[in-house]
Amino acid sequence: MSRDPLVVGNVVGDILDPFIKSASLKVLYNNRELTNGSELKPSQVANEPRIEIAGRDMRTLYTLVSS
Numbered sequence: 129m130s131r132d133p134l135v136v137g138n139v140v141g142d143i144l145d146p147f148i149k150s151a152s153l154k155v156l157y158n159n160r161e162l163t164n165g166s167e168l169k170p171s172q173v174a175n176e177p178r179i180e181i182a183g184r185d186m187r188t189l190y191t192l193v194s195s
Contacts, residue, residue: 137164151183151190 132149134140140147155162156178162168181190 133164151181151188154180156180 132140134144157168157172158175159178160172162177179192181192183190
């Protein structure tokens, strides 16, 4: 059984075809990792989150875009 949040949340399988991730993404507020269904109080998100992106090839660069 997979522990990947996209699989557990039925995003992969219901909305997207199964795939192999090439990078992992973590979003942390005050050292607390966000997962599907996470609830945060406004006071907990007063500061910007820390974003961690990790892939197999450390020469690959990623850009976060906010819309």
